[in-house]
Amino acid sequence: MLESESKETGTTAGEAPAEGDGAGDGAAANAKADDVDVLEKKPAEGDSAEAGAGAGSAAEPKSASSKTGEKPRESLHAMTELMSPDARNELEERKGNPEDDTEDLDVASLTIEEAFHKFNTSKKGLTSEEAKQRLEKYGENALPEKEVNKCLHFLSFMWNPLSWVMEMAALVAIVVSNGPQPWLFPQDKFCDGGTYSSNCPPIPNPAGKFPPPDFEDFIGIVILLIANSAIGYYEESKAGDAVAALMKSLSPSCKVKRDGKWETIDAKYLVPGDIVTIKLGDIIPADMKVLEGEPLKVDQAGLTGESLPVTKEPGDEVYSSSVVKRGEIDCMVHATGVNTFFGKAASLVAETEEHGHLQQVLRAIGSFCMAYIGIWIIIIVIVVYAQHGWAYRGGINMVLVVLIGGIPIAMPTVLSVTMALGVNELAAKDAIVTRITAVEEMAGMDILCSDKTGTLTKNQLSVDQPTVCEPFTASDIIRIGALAAKREGDPDAIDKCIHDTAVQQKINFEEWEEIKFFPFDPVGKRTEATIIHKTDGRKLFCSKGAPQVMIDLAWNADEIREEQERLIDDFAQRGLRAIGVAQKEGDDGKWEFVGLIPLVDPPRHDTKQTIEEALRLGVAVKMITGDQVAIGKETARRLGMGVNFHNAKVVRSQFVEGIPIEDIVEEADGFGEVFPEDKYRVVQILRGIK
Numbered sequence: 137m138l139e140s141e142s143k144e145t146g147t148t149a150g151e152a153p154a155e156g157d158g159a160g161d162g163a164a165a166n167a168k169a170d171d172v173d174v175l176e177k178k179p180a181e182g183d184s185a186e187a188g189a190g191a192g193s194a195a196e197p198k199s200a201s202s203k204t205g206e207k208p209r210e211s212l213h214a215m216t217e218l219m220s221p222d223a224r225n226e227l228e229e230r231k232g233n234p235e236d237d238t239e240d241l242d243v244a245s246l247t248i249e250e251a252f253h254k255f256n257t258s259k260k261g262l263t264s265e266e267a268k269q270r271l272e273k274y275g276e277n278a279l280p281e282k283e284v285n286k287c288l289h290f291l292s293f294m295w296n297p298l299s300w301v302m303e304m305a306a307l308v309a310i311v312v313s314n315g316p317q318p319w320l321f322p323q324d325k326f327c328d329g330g331t332y333s334s335n336c337p338p339i340p341n342p343a344g345k346f347p348p349p350d351f352e353d354f355i356g357i358v359i360l361l362i363a364n365s366a367i368g369y370y371e372e373s374k375a376g377d378a379v380a381a382l383m384k385s386l387s388p389s390c391k392v393k394r395d396g397k398w399e400t401i402d403a404k405y406l407v408p409g410d411i412v413t414i415k416l417g418d419i420i421p422a423d424m425k426v427l428e429g430e431p432l433k434v435d436q437a438g439l440t441g442e443s444l445p446v447t448k449e450p451g452d453e454v455y456s457s458s459v460v461k462r463g464e465i466d467c468m469v470h471a472t473g474v475n476t477f478f479g480k481a482a483s484l485v486a487e488t489e490e491h492g493h494l495q496q497v498l499r500a501i502g503s504f505c506m507a508y509i510g511i512w513i514i515i516i517v518i519v520v521y522a523q524h525g526w527a528y529r530g531g532i533n534m535v536l537v538v539l540i541g542g543i544p545i546a547m548p549t550v551l552s553v554t555m556a557l558g559v560n561e562l563a564a565k566d567a568i569v570t571r572i573t574a575v576e577e578m579a580g581m582d583i584l585c586s587d588k589t590g591t592l593t594k595n596q597l598s599v600d601q602p603t604v605c606e607p608f609t610a611s612d613i614i615r616i617g618a619l620a621a622k623r624e625g626d627p628d629a630i631d632k633c634i635h636d637t638a639v640q641q642k643i644n645f646e647e648w649e650e651i652k653f654f655p656f657d658p659v660g661k662r663t664e665a666t667i668i669h670k671t672d673g674r675k676l677f678c679s680k681g682a683p684q685v686m687i688d689l690a691w692n693a694d695e696i697r698e699e700q701e702r703l704i705d706d707f708a709q710r711g712l713r714a715i716g717v718a719q720k721e722g723d724d725g726k727w728e729f730v731g732l733i734p735l736v737d738p739p740r741h742d743t744k745q746t747i748e749e750a751l752r753l754g755v756a757v758k759m760i761t762g763d764q765v766a767i768g769k770e771t772a773r774r775l776g777m778g779v780n781f782h783n784a785k786v787v788r789s790q791f792v793e794g795i796p797i798e799d800i801v802e803e804a805d806g807f808g809e810v811f812p813e814d815k816y817r818v819v820q821i822l823r824g825i826k
Contacts, residue, residue: 243425243453243470243471244452244453246425247451248425248427248428248450248451248468251425251468251470252468255408255409255468255470256409257409257410257411257468259411259427259466260393260396260411261392261393261394261395261396261410261411262394262407262409262410262411263394263395264394264395266409267394267405267407267410270407270408270409271405271407274407274408274472274473274475275472275473276404276405276472276473277403277404277405277406277407277421277422277472277473278404278473279473279474279479279482280473280474286373289369289372290365290366290369291365293364293365293368293369293552294361294364294365296495296498296499296502296548297498297499297501297502297503297505297506298498298501298502298505298543298544298547298548299361299364299502299548300502300506301502301505301506301509301539301542301543302357302360302361302543302545303357303361304539305353305357305536305539305540306353306354306357306358306361308350308532308535308536308539309349309350309351309353309354309357309536310349310350310351310354311349350533350536353536353540357540357545360545360546360548360549363549363552364548364549364552367549367552367553367556367572368552368556368572370556371555371556371559371569371572372570372571372572376570388402388403388418388419388421389401389402389403390403390406390412390413390414390418390421391412391413392406392410392411392412392413393410393411393412393413393466394410398413403421403422406421406422406469406472407469407472408469408470408471408472409468409469409470410468410469411427411466411467411468411469412424412466412467412468412469413464413465413466413467414432414454414460414464414465414466414467415460415463415464416460416461416462416463416464417459417460418459418460419457419458419459420434420454420455420456420457420458420459420460421456422456422469422470422471422472422476423453423454423455423456423469423470423471423472423475423476423477424453424454424467424468424469424470425451425452425453425467425468425470426448426449426450426451426452426453426454426465426467427450427465427466427467427468428450428466429450429463429464429465429466430463430465431447431448431449431450431463432447432448432454432460432462432463432464432465433445433446433447433448433460433461433462433463433628434446434448434454434458434459434460434461435458435459435460435461436455436458437589437590437595439455439457439458439477439478439481444597444629444630445461445462445628445629450465453470454467455476455477455478456471456476456477456478456479457478462628480812481812493576493577493580494551494573494576494577494580495573498547498548498551501544501547502543505542505543505544508542509538509539509542509543512538512542513535513538513539516534516535516538552572555572555573555575555576556572558575558576558579559572559575562575581755582754582755582756583755583756583757583758583822584750584755584756584757584758585758585760585815585818585819585822586757586758586759586760587759587760587761588759588760588761588763588767588768588771589737589761589763592739592740592743592759592771592775593737593738593739593740593743593771594737594738594739594740595737596633596737596738597629597630597633597713597735597736597737598633598637598735598736598737598738599614599633599634599637599733599734599735600712600734600735600736601734602614602731602732602733602734603703603731603732603734604730604731605696605728605729605730605731608730608731611641611643612730613717613730613731613733614634614637614638614641614643614733615638615641615643616678616680616717616719616730617634617638617678617680617715617717617730617733618634618635618637618638618643618645619645619648619650619665619667619676619678620663620664620665620678620679620680620717621634621635621663621665621680622653622655622663623635623645628656630715630735631663633735634680634715634733646670647669647670647671648667648668648669648670648676649667649668649670650665650666650667651666651667651668652665652666653665653666656681660681660685661681661682661685662679662680662681662682662685662686662689662716663679663680663681664677664678664679665677665678665679674721674722675721675722675723676719676720676721677719677720677721677725677727678717678718678719679717679718679719679720679727680715680716680717680718680733681715681716682716683700683704683714683715683716683732684704684716685716686716686717686718686729687700687701687716687729689718689727689729690718690727690728690729691726691727691728692729693729696729700729700732703732704732707732707734708766709766710766710769710770711736711763711764711766711767711768711769711770711771712734712735712736712770713734713735713736714732714733714734714735715732715733715734715735716729716731716732716733717729717730717731717732717733718730736770737771738774739771739774739775743775744774744775744776747775747776747777748776757777758804758805758806758807758818759771759772759777759781759805759806759807760806760807760810760814760815760818761806761807761808761810762808762809762810762811763808763809764808764809765781765782765783765808765809766808767808768781768806768807768808769781769806772805772806777805777806778805778806779805779806780803780804780805780806781804781805781806781807781808782800782804782806782807782808783807783808783809784807784808784809784810784811784814785809786800786807787801787807787814787817787818787821788814788817797821798821798824798825801818801821801822801825802822802825
């Protein structure tokens, strides 16, 4: 299965990512998997600034507004045809200047004004006429659907070597075994009983007594052909209808500005240059550039496997099929349909060859049968006719026997019935099988390449085993961390995770009254809550945030720094995200560092058992994730998988340190920081080996 993964831009230079940002799977191309020194690096985009370990193991990528001079990531799409004449002229001039190496078509690197200029649009959106013209030119904002003629689809099940032999036999039975004199019956003599042979004594040729066509064999063969096709057609049509109904129910609509007014339209009618507004809960309908406004939080798990929402600043890009988790903002569409990142990833799968192992086996059997039968027919023609002078019909009957007896005539039907039973069994488990032959292909696989987030894991953060400083306990750090979290309204993923853990531990929040709460800010990199115990009136200040910030806050920072930094580094190498927690009693008290709360996206409850069963059956499992290598290794360790992981950049070469890439891929247990084309490349290499 190939999942789309995006190449994300980072936060604005000089700004820290917002709390709760996602990590890992969509790490930008310039992020390094090997960097685990979280004490000297900022978290990569998508990592919470609170989560200083694991997530912060990659250098922070730069966004469109970055002025650091680093080359920005490649944009996913830009249509030069939409540029204004001035913008096109400017592009041609810059292309002709060898000293100008700017990525002119990199949408991520453009300012909002430059994007408006190049896409020939504005904040007022397009006019209805402009939108109509662009829709005609670039097509609908949807993946192309291959129209299949139902009649041809039904007949396609009869188009294989085994069916060809059966069809040949049917033609012999109904056509070649019938005809006028003298072509079929050069001699006017019949034997008693109505059979025809040159060895029979001559008898009168009674009218209407020519041997009739072999209707019995013809009807039997046709019934088998139709039954085989009907079973395959029915099962695939049923699956196709289920997919179509699902896609129809998921068809999104969106609010777009046309002619200066907001209106709701089907997302498939969006065109590049449209101005769209998105809000909490919306599925992003196309690849878009974020305009001015408050930062947006987007769940890209479906594309990148990130378990936390990522923060999108004005000027950043958001991608089709992502989900808005917080905020509301206007965006400019810059890519639709197959030109979106999701569309390009889907096109990789659409281009793959659909001839599976079963089809290859059937073709081999059919080809062998055809060659074998052909030899015997030649022998019959030479020996029977030439040597022994058989009459025409007697020889044809012999040919028909060879055609029918020389092939496993019931094999296609038996296979179709068997696979149909498999399809129905999978359907009972809510699986949709779009091709009936996929059942056999899945049963015959020996390597399973799996994504991580949401497949092997829950795509949901949970608290791992925390570390604490004396005299605090594990229960204390969860309680203090939860009191320092936002518990009402729309908490982010980290706050919700810690609060849910506190609820599971039956911590009573009713004992405390919150007086003041300071939400996470990218400058201070921490949250803070002022609370009072309702019984004894104790005043407590609780804070959580980036581990280094919380250590610096403590009165004994110098004493605890070395040990805590060692723990942070250990968490980072294991791919865990760490949150620091501190508290202060009373206005005149001192801040005390409580400890570290590691966060992890845990494996699903049934994943380990499934992998063990796959290994028992001889199926090797490889993890292919967009997350960082360290996070992939930690997940693999928890699941009992191998930890021989590589950065995905190795699959883009033919040799790595003199070792063929085929050997590396075959021996690897997983790959991290992959993009969709990397997944496709890994599968191609493995298929080539096998």
